[in-house]
Amino acid sequence: MPDGNSNGALAAIQRQIQWNRLIAVVEEQAQTMIRTAFSTTVREAGDLSAGIFDLQGRMLAQAVTGTPGHVNSMMESVGHFLAKFPVETMQPGDHYITNDPWLGTGHLHDLTVVTPAFHKGRIVGLFANTAHVIDVGGLGMGPEGRSVFEEGMYIPIVKCFDRGRANETFFDFIRAGSRTPVELEGDVYSLCACNDAGAKRLVEMLDEFRLDGLDALAAYIFDSSLRATLAEIERLPRGTYRAEIRSDGYEAPVTLKAAMTVHPDHIEVDYAGTSGLSGRGINVPAAYTRAYACFGIKCVVAPEIPNNWASLAPFRMVIPEGCILNAPRPFAVSVRHIVGQLLPDLMMGCLHQAVPDRVVAEGSSALWNPPLRGGAQVSGGEAVLPDFEIITFNSGGTGARRGKDGLDGTAFPSGVRTMPVEATENVAPVIFWKKELRPDSAGIGRTRGGFGQIMEIGTKGEQEFAVNAIFDRVANPPRGRDGGGDGAPGWVGLTDGETLRSKGYQVIPKGKRLLLLLPGGGGMGDPAGRDPALTERDRADGLVTR
Structure with a gap:
């Protein structure tokens, strides 16, 4: 050998x-x-x-x-x-x-x-x-x-x-x-x-x-990956492409701005004009910004090249001090994903101007993963439930693709799996009374967005519990591209119709249940060009009622 x-x-x-x-x-x-x-x-x-x-x-x-x-x-x-x-x-x-x-x-x-x-x-x-x-x-x-x-x-x-x-x-x-x-x-x-x-x-x-x-193998991996990535960058049209996206924020809406410049041997993204730091935990450390921005670029520019140090090296970020995407120590950052997971959509907004056939419409993006808490830490001496602390991961719809519909209830860009309700109910005294696709939540288009979900959550014995809401895309739904419609915005409230805040600690009273309506993905292209058979299929499945 x-x-x-x-x-x-x-x-x-x-x-x-x-x-x-x-x-x-x-x-x-x-x-x-x-x-x-x-x-x-x-x-x-x-x-x-x-x-x-x-x-x-x-x-x-x-x-x-x-x-x-x-x-x-x-x-x-x-x-x-x-x-x-x-x-x-x-x-x-x-x-x-x-x-x-x-x-x-x-x-x-x-x-x-x-x-x-x-x-x-x-x-x-x-x-x-x-x-x-x-x-x-x-x-x-x-x-x-x-x-x-x-x-x-x-x-x-x-x-x-x-x-x-x-x-x-x-x-x-x-x-x-x-x-x-x-x-x-x-x-x-x-x-x-x-x-x-x-x-x-x-x-x-x-x-x-x-x-x-590993030295010789490392050299082979890095050299091959870098050369392949540079070859893909070389195929892109030169220029500077700008885009912006809005997050619901906490104290006020947040605007993310990007200017992406394609150079012969690298891609540089400048976030000048992005909103400033928040006084709450939605700030994003710079490494997390680079992580999701590079991922968004790589999905479009070089998706088939392995992800490693060399293949990511040509993607460079200029993140101004004082903006929400460059949070310094000791700013609160607990739910940095609320803002950070919007970055692939922002990158695709830039790349849509360069290679429109490769991008997808905006999706629900940030996970809808409600942290739930109960017992004495919520109800004090009146507690009936044992103490519990649990979080469950769920997603709305992804954006429509150029030739295919978006994915329903699928995590993009994070890629995590949706947690089975049985697994959560097995470790905490909670009950998921409903978890199903949300009709009419997908943005219309030649290809439609993915459908969001409906979730209804209570506890055993209908006791009070708390949710630390960390949701986005409520005031700013996912946008369609090329004439496609926007996805449905999210909603947070109780089953009796009372609206809750999309972010922050809130107690669900005894006898009531939490209701979450997860966003749908944006559509792609003129809806008039959609295959009628696909629309009829969605209608027969109960996903389109209008």
């Missing part, structure tokens, strides 16, 4: 085989987390990321399972770990952890773990992962905080395992600071096991291919 330095066609084929094996390694890494996680956000929704990095902290490969906000932010975070714990200080069995929003993936509910991988006594790579956990104390996941210090436990980059031994002081702190201590501790062990699984498979891979390390 040729060694790692072989030249020629056979060596190129072998590098491709090694690349495919590396993808299998990181996918098993991610699946280990899903199968061992305690939080439903991880095991049911897949709100996580997993990847392998070289010793300079550059991402080589990511698991297919994972969200852009986690994967692309985590790509930057490994460098912060190395700044505190250089490679030469790492030992087998070490695991490092943080939830620092500016060193990790944007808010305190995301735990990021980095683990060195050793082969024949020598460090050869780094595995990293991120997972969204249910609770880290503080106000809980919601927009109410006025600084990050109110939003939960703040974990700097520390060792949670030292040469295979648990840091008991660390675990004492996190257990004491969470409403769900068992789940939180279990998730940390899950994240560490996830990286250990990746490291084990990497050693097997290196032995099988008789490799001493």
Whole structure:
């Protein structure tokens, strides 16, 4: 078998085989987390990321399972770990952890773990992962905080395992600071096991291919990915393209503006004119901005090229200080996804002017994931229900595609799975009385948008409970493109018709239920050009009633 330095066609084929094996390694890494996680956000929704990095902290490969906000932010975070714990200080069995929003993936509910991988006594790579956990104390996941210090436990980059031994002081702190201590501790062990699984498979891979390390393979991956990405950029028409999009915001509506300039060898996005910082937790750290903006560009410009350090390098961001997309420490950032997940739609608004056939219409974008709370922490001494803290992930419709309708109740751009109601009801005393597609919510067009959902939520015994509303696209519905209609706006209220705020902590009174109407996606093209058979199909399914 040729060694790692072989030249020629056979060596190129072998590098491709090694690349495919590396993808299998990181996918098993991610699946280990899903199968061992305690939080439903991880095991049911897949709100996580997993990847392998070289010793300079550059991402080589990511698991297919994972969200852009986690994967692309985590790509930057490994460098912060190395700044505190250089490679030469790492030992087998070490695991490092943080939830620092500016060193990790944007808010305190995301735990990021980095683990060195050793082969024949020598460090050869780094595995990293991120997972969204249910609770880290503080106000809980919601927009109410006025600084990050109110939003939960703040974990700097520390060792949670030292040469295979648990840091008991660390675990004492996190257990004491969470409403769900068992789940939180279990998730940390899950994240560490996830990286250990990746490291084990990497050693097997290196032995099988008789490799001493990853340097040669990394060079092949980075060179191939960069050349392919630059070739795709070269195909784009030169120019500067501008777009803007509005979010409902918290204190006031938020406007996101972008000027995207296509250069011969890179794409630069300038966010000048974007709204300023909020006094509440909807601000976005810069790494999260880069994560979702790069994802939006990549979906259009180079969707078939693997996502790694080199393929993302040509996408550059200019994010002015003081704007909501560049929140400094210690601004509140708990629900940064409310604004950040609109960025792919903003990027497509720019790219629609350059390559209109490749983009989709606007979708519901930001997840509708209501954090629910009950028991004594809501009702005090009158509580009948046991204490619970839960979050469930749900989505409205995606925007219409050029040749196909949008997807119904599907998370884009986050890519997380919709959580089964049975999984949530199994771990908390809540009942989902209704969860169905929302008729007439899709934007009309030659291809229509995806339909949103209707959700009706109560508790066992119809007791009072609280929702920390973190919803958007209520005042600013998804827009259609090229003559397509807008999707239906979202709505938050009670089943008796009372309207609730789309953001903030609110108590659902005893005997009443929460009602959520999720937005539909925007349509694409002139509705007069739609195939009548498709409209009739939707009408027969009860999805179009008008």
